[in-house]
Amino acid sequence: MLGAALQLMGWRELDPGNSPRFPKNLEFVGDDVFLYDIGAALEFLIGTLSQVPKESLIDAQIMEKTRGLESLHNGLIVHLLKLRVGKPAGPLLEELSAAKLLLDRLTSRRYFRPIFRASPGTKEPILQLDADDLADIFTDSSLRYRTEREIEDKAGLPKGTITIHCPKRNTAEKIANVLLTKPAEDGETDPVHPLNEISELDPKTFEKHRVAVKAVEEMYKSMWRLTVYAAPEHMEKWKDISDAAGRAIFEAAGDFNENPCKDRADGSWPNDEHLVSELKRKTDAAYVPPGAESDLSEFGEDLGRTVDRLLGSGRLGPIPEGVYDREAGLTDEGRKRLEAALVAALSGPEEKSVEKSPTKGSGPRMTRVLTTVKIYLKNMKEDDRDSLRQTYSNRIDLLSAEEFDKFASQLNIAVIESKKLEESGAAHKGTKFRQIYELIDRLLDVPVSKRAGSGGDLFGDDGE
Amino acid sequence: MCPSQNAPVPAAICSGTMANDATQYQAQRAYSWADTVYSSVGCAAPPVDLFAVARHRRINRAGFRLMIQPGVLVPVEGGFELFLRDLESRDLDIEAEELKSALPPRQRFGLAHEIAHTFFYKGSKGKPAPTWGPKDSRELEKICDGAAGRILVPSNLLQREIKQELQGNQERIDSDFVRAMAARFRTSPDVMIERLRIVESENAFARCILLVRKNKGEAQVKACYMGATLLSTLRVPKIHDPLLNWFPEFPRDIVERDGNGRWDVTRRGRQLEIEKIPLGRSGDFLLQVDDPNHRAPTSR
Numbered sequence: 001m002l003g004a005a006l007q008l009m010g011w012r013e014l015d016p017g018n019s020p021r022f023p024k025n026l027e028f029v030g031d032d033v034f035l036y037d038i039g040a041a042l043e044f045l046i047g048t049l050s051q052v053p054k055e056s057l058i059d060a061q062i063m064e065k066t067r068g069l070e071s072l073h074n075g076l077i078v079h080l081l082k083l084r085v086g087k088p089a090g091p092l093l094e095e096l097s098a099a100k101l102l103l104d105r106l107t108s109r110r111y112f113r114p115i116f117r118a119s120p121g122t123k124e125p126i127l128q129l130d131a132d133d134l135a136d137i138f139t140d141s142s143l144r145y146r147t148e149r150e151i152e153d154k155a156g157l158p159k160g161t162i163t164i165h166c167p168k169r170n171t172a173e174k175i176a177n178v179l180l181t182k183p184a185e186d187g188e189t190d191p192v193h194p195l196n197e198i199s200e201l202d203p204k205t206f207e208k209h210r211v212a213v214k215a216v217e218e219m220y221k222s223m224w225r226l227t228v229y230a231a232p233e234h235m236e237k238w239k240d241i242s243d244a245a246g247r248a249i250f251e252a253a254g255d256f257n258e259n260p261c262k263d264r265a266d267g268s269w270p271n272d273e274h275l276v277s278e279l280k281r282k283t284d285a286a287y288v289p290p291g292a293e294s295d296l297s298e299f300g301e302d303l304g305r306t307v308d309r310l311l312g313s314g315r316l317g318p319i320p321e322g323v324y325d326r327e328a329g330l331t332d333e334g335r336k337r338l339e340a341a342l343v344a345a346l347s348g349p350e351e352k353s354v355e356k357s358p359t360k361g362s363g364p365r366m367t368r369v370l371t372t373v374k375i376y377l378k379n380m381k382e383d384d385r386d387s388l389r390q391t392y393s394n395r396i397d398l399l400s401a402e403e404f405d406k407f408a409s410q411l412n413i414a415v416i417e418s419k420k421l422e423e424s425g426a427a428h429k430g431t432k433f434r435q436i437y438e439l440i441d442r443l444l445d446v447p448v449s450k451r452a453g454s455g456g457d458l459f460g461d462d463g464e
Numbered sequence: 465m466c467p468s469q470n471a472p473v474p475a476a477i478c479s480g481t482m483a484n485d486a487t488q489y490q491a492q493r494a495y496s497w498a499d500t501v502y503s504s505v506g507c508a509a510p511p512v513d514l515f516a517v518a519r520h521r522r523i524n525r526a527g528f529r530l531m532i533q534p535g536v537l538v539p540v541e542g543g544f545e546l547f548l549r550d551l552e553s554r555d556l557d558i559e560a561e562e563l564k565s566a567l568p569p570r571q572r573f574g575l576a577h578e579i580a581h582t583f584f585y586k587g588s589k590g591k592p593a594p595t596w597g598p599k600d601s602r603e604l605e606k607i608c609d610g611a612a613g614r615i616l617v618p619s620n621l622l623q624r625e626i627k628q629e630l631q632g633n634q635e636r637i638d639s640d641f642v643r644a645m646a647a648r649f650r651t652s653p654d655v656m657i658e659r660l661r662i663v664e665s666e667n668a669f670a671r672c673i674l675l676v677r678k679n680k681g682e683a684q685v686k687a688c689y690m691g692a693t694l695l696s697t698l699r700v701p702k703i704h705d706p707l708l709n710w711f712p713e714f715p716r717d718i719v720e721r722d723g724n725g726r727w728d729v730t731r732r733g734r735q736l737e738i739e740k741i742p743l744g745r746s747g748d749f750l751l752q753v754d755d756p757n758h759r760a761p762t763s764r
Binding site: 415 | 530531534536537538539540549602
């Protein structure tokens, strides 16, 4: 993704024979500074270019807007603009915006999903090419860039939503080519051989080693994949994208080899069948487009909408991975919890065996408390969760169902109010975690009778 | 917004090359502003009318909300809105004079703390914008705590009370005086002790006044005003020091039993007299440690 972002920024073959080099000074910058500088420079340029008519060419007048910023952000602002002098502003703005989005996704770890894959056994019958050919062809980054944009065009996707990853066919080559030697006998030159020919040094001792090194090489070879990734929000169109990728890869490979069959309308590089069935299983269930008919009952759809509303309003915070995995969907633990909650919430009066909400016992109660707290403290660590659990589980257990309901509802109100105030620019910056403790302490300290009355004091002013 | 904010700022501080000095400089500016803001609203005697100070600082709305933060200040078009934490949501009528019953001492401190935050904003029209202030938010909160103490108990007003009530004899400062002044300035005893420590820092009397608070069963020092002649026997405790760490010979029953009382203790060969004065249901108490052989005069 980083490679695609850098190419979109302009470090690629812009015109035949014009492939700007990555600035030398950026090669020695730490990751965080690098990402920060690139992000900041992009933000500035996007802001500047969005005020310029799309058809205007990047000229001295636009360059003038960056005067005095030559050394800012490692000189990137001016450098990026200089790469495009004489080109129209509109497409540049589009490319920079796509690059910024890619970088944002990268830093927030919202990675793309695989949508097309070619494995070592892949073969294309029309072009008569296989994995070795594909690896040779697509190690060219400019070709990858062009193919990525071609797939986006064919599938009707915005720029920067497709990336292709294609490693060398023999990724273990570096290790296999490590040179080994041993002192020669009788004053001859010392023999030197690569690791994968280690047996040449001493066949008796190293023959088995040679076989093992070869086996590792083969293993690495079998792990090779060419993968096309797509932005997660477009996964619902996975079939179209997969078809577009197959077609674009076919065309690019045919073009590269100047194969006469490259323009055949039925030509398409086949997608890996395992990935296709995986995508079918996952996405057909998860990415039902809005308005499309689903297999769910009306009640099921209502339940889904309720969850969406809870998430949208913030009453339900980010769902823990232990409950819902982005890749695998609802986990066993998550399914169990939901089933228990649904049975408890929806059972009629005859369902005596099911304990009604809120369940007595700190597990579910603390989970509810932690889920609420997490709406406010999004980055709450595992240690913090454990600490809250240890501090309050017993006290929360002692509350009656009515007291717990009241407590949980007050905590919820406090979280929503606090978020609302922070969003409106509130300026208080205390230690959030300590403040949560203060609030929970106070809510648990105040007896229910007092809480029910008016004018309770959360500042504990007794005797003052 | 306030004249002191227009004061020139040393270039080295602006460039961030003097982080500690810059923070101290910011703190001093905030403190000197907070110490005199009472006079800007025409307040001549304690307690300071915080509603008047709030209006003066362009706070248009103040109230209570059930929320996580103890207090928040929200810059809005034309000034600020300010909210303090409480169980029930309600607004305060800050257009009127602050009545004695309007806020208990700790909520007054919370209000003063949020008012202090307004010092770090600029702009007399439109929505106030944050101005330069400490980058470390903990430093900012600390400065605002210090400024809140000064808004509630301005140095001039406290010195005037010492002059009037104790005939200017600071050696007569005792636990009774702390309580009387806390009530007069409508603040908590810990704020009052802290203000005395700053305003009358040079006191050679043989007395120590402490506010002790129980935290999870452990008695901890919350504030301390110490006479210099006791220092050879007792070091100055740190805030949140467990009482028994600071003074190992301290009789445990003073901490554990309710009610008031007097005890005699010998520390490093010196006889000391300890008096405990409980402060109501909270469990907090004041301790006054005297040297009976060099007894300081009392406020009575």
